[in-house]
Amino acid sequence: MTTFDTLILGDIRTMNPEMSTAEAVAVINGEIAWLGTRAEAEQLTAQETQDFGTQMILPGFVDAHIHPILGAEMARGFDLSEVTTTQQLDDALTQAAASTGEGEWVFAWGLDPTVIADRNICAADIDRSVVDQPVFIRMFDAHSGVVNSRALQLSGVDGTEQFKSQSEVEIDAQGKPTGFLKEWEAMNLVNQVMPAIPFETRLELFLEVLESMADEGITGGQILDRTDGMLDLVRAAEERGELPIRLTFSPWIMPGDQDEIITEIIDMQGTTGRRWGVDGVKLMIDGTIDNGTSWLSYPDINGQSTRPLWLDPASYREVLLRLDAQGIRTTTHAIGDAGVEYVLDVIAETTQPHAADDKPGHRIEHIETLPDRLVPRFTEVGAAVSMQPRHCTLFCAPDGSDNWSQRLGDDRRKDAWRTNSIRQTGAVVAIGSDWPVAPSDPLAVIAEGELRRQVGKPETEPVVPDEALSREALIAGYTSDRARSWGETDRGMIANGMLADFTIFDQDVFAVDADDLPTVNVVATIIGGKLRRPANTASAAR
Ligand SMILES: [Zn+2]
Known part of the structure; x- marks a missing residue:
């Protein structure tokens, strides 16, 4: 008779429509090998048993969009996300500079552009509080940054720079840079002269983020970016022990990336460690609405957001079709409706199997504004x-x-x-946080996907409440549908042959009032049959 490694008991919701509930699951070699009732489980032998009583066991939650390595740079230095007035900005920067060594760089992030009305924030706004030290502030959408005069001077940015993507060094009427830098290539001019974050610090920050995500009930995440030495970093992390969550790397290819970089990313596909692997490629067709760099079908109120990030979108098409021909899955950041439509048109040209076998070959991230006529197109292509x-x-x-x-x-x-309209057409909708752009806690994400307003603030009006997703759809967005969105057949449900990855909550997350979801505690996560308890039961970083 088979001896199982682990027998896990609880209120199991499988997310598998063929057998939606169970009371016991048995694991061998990190995979689910048996599923049944408590009574049936009594007949089994297992080396260990984990009994969660009436607590709820779900497939492990996977965040479809995270930046745990790049996050160290995206969220470097002082957090300005609570700043709403110029006075607060001055105070925060003065304080940040005072607590940074003389002449050293001051880093800050998370600033909402509405703090300055009618124009972009510029160097003069920072010079007011910090003159002797260089300052770099990353805006909250992570797609733009602002520096002070000292940083402009150190980087040699003079406003005459040319880019391969729709990046921009904003200039004033005299042609001098204002200090506002749009998109990656422009910010890179300054990044190049900043002190790099040491490898060991990056490793510490990376592991810290993964631990806090695991505390929140996350068992896996898709990393949608590319950072120098990212595979060295994950290998170093895995040398220390098991990663707190599984990671899928889908490195990005950016406009202007040379052929050797593209080849390198293609060759990287299929590289794996114990709890990580490289699968697929991230692309970006535009920037953000907040930054005036998204690609809209007609301009925003400032006459901006009219162009793709790729100076010639045909080069984007070429890259996607090249990847598709090699069987490589892609996902494209597309925020504006013109960008989304362009990406849909290119996906329509792909040849890899997708909708027909229930495994979409390609995915689109964000989709922040969408006219009716484009809603049915996701399923069509x-x-x-x-x-x-x-x-x-x-x-x-x-x-x-x-x-x-x-x-x-x-x-x-x-x-x-338009989450609900898109899902109603039968499209597969994966859900995520885009950490550190927004907090990673999946229960808060689920609550707000349903409420369309901030959780715990019932007095607030919802934003387009018709586009709310059901609880079931949101949980599927972290489990079964997330896996389908990336063509993964070994996870996302609790079924025989799947990875033994589970998220365990102390309450019924289908039944709790959305505003009460933050009171649900993560009891444990299990990856490949290995149990992990959160650092503290009231999970961190809410
Ligand atoms: Zn992102």
């Missing part, structure tokens, strides 16, 4: 989608006073984050 409900609830004010809504105007605000 077999594209999966990946959306982040808290980009809507945290950064969109229900009264339309925020930068995103202002730029789009009233006619387009109603087309915000």
Whole structure:
């Protein structure tokens, strides 16, 4: 008779429509080998038993979109996300400079552009508080940054720079850089002269983030970016012990990337460690609405967001079709409706099997504004989608006073984050956080995907409440549908042959009131049959 490694008991919700509940699951070699009732389980032998009583066991939650390595740079230095006035900005920067060594770089992040009305924040706004030290502030959308005069001087940025992507060093009427830098290539000019974060520090920060995600009930995440030495970093992390969550790397290919970089990324596919692997490629067709760099079918209120990130989108098409021909899955950041449509048109040309066998070959990230006519097209071309409900609830004010809504105007605000309309067409919708752009806690993401407003604030008006997803759809977005969105057949459900990855909660997460979801505790996560308890039961970083 078979001896199982582990027998796990509890209120099991499989997310498998063929057998939606169970009371016991048995694991061998990190995989699910048996599923049944408590009574049936009494007949089994296992080396160990984990009995969770009436607590709820779900397939391990996987965040479809995270940046745990790049995050160290994206969230470097002082957190300005609570700053709402110029006075607060001055105070925060003065304090940040005072607590940084003389002449050293001051880093900050998370700043909301609405802190300065009617124009982009510029060097003079920072010079007011910090003159002798170079300052770099990354804006909250991570797609733009602002530096002070000292940093401009050190980097030699003079406003005459040319880019391979739709990046921009903003200049004033005299042609001098204002200090505002749009998109990666422009920010890189300054990044090059900043002190790099030491490898050991990056490793510590990386592991810290993964631990806190595991505390929140996450068992896996898809890393959608590319950072120097990222595989060295994950290998070093795995030398120390098991990763707290599984990781899928889908490195990005950016406009202007040379052929040798593209080849390197293609060759990297299939590289694996114990709990990580490289699978697929991230692409970006545009920037963000907040930054005026998304690709809209007609301009925003400032006359911006009219172009793709690729100076010639045909080069994007070429890269995607080349990857597709090699059987490599892609996911494309597409925020504006013109960008989304372009990506859909390219996906329509792909040849890899997708909708037909229920394995979408390609995916689209974000989709922040979408007219009716484009809603049915995801299923038509077999594209999966990946959306982040808290980009809507945290950064969109229900009264339309925020930068995103202002730029789009009233006619387009109603087309915000159409999660429900898209899912109703039968499209596969994966859910995620885009950490560190928004917090990673999946229960808060689920609550706000359903409420369309911030959790615990019932007095707040929701943003386009018709686009709310059901609890079931949101949980599927972290489990079964997330796996389908990436063509993964070995996870996302509790069924025989699947990886033994589970997330265990102390309450029924299908039944709890959405505003009470933050009171649900993560009891444990299990990866490949290995149990991990959260550092503290009231999980961190809410
Ligand atoms: Zn992202």
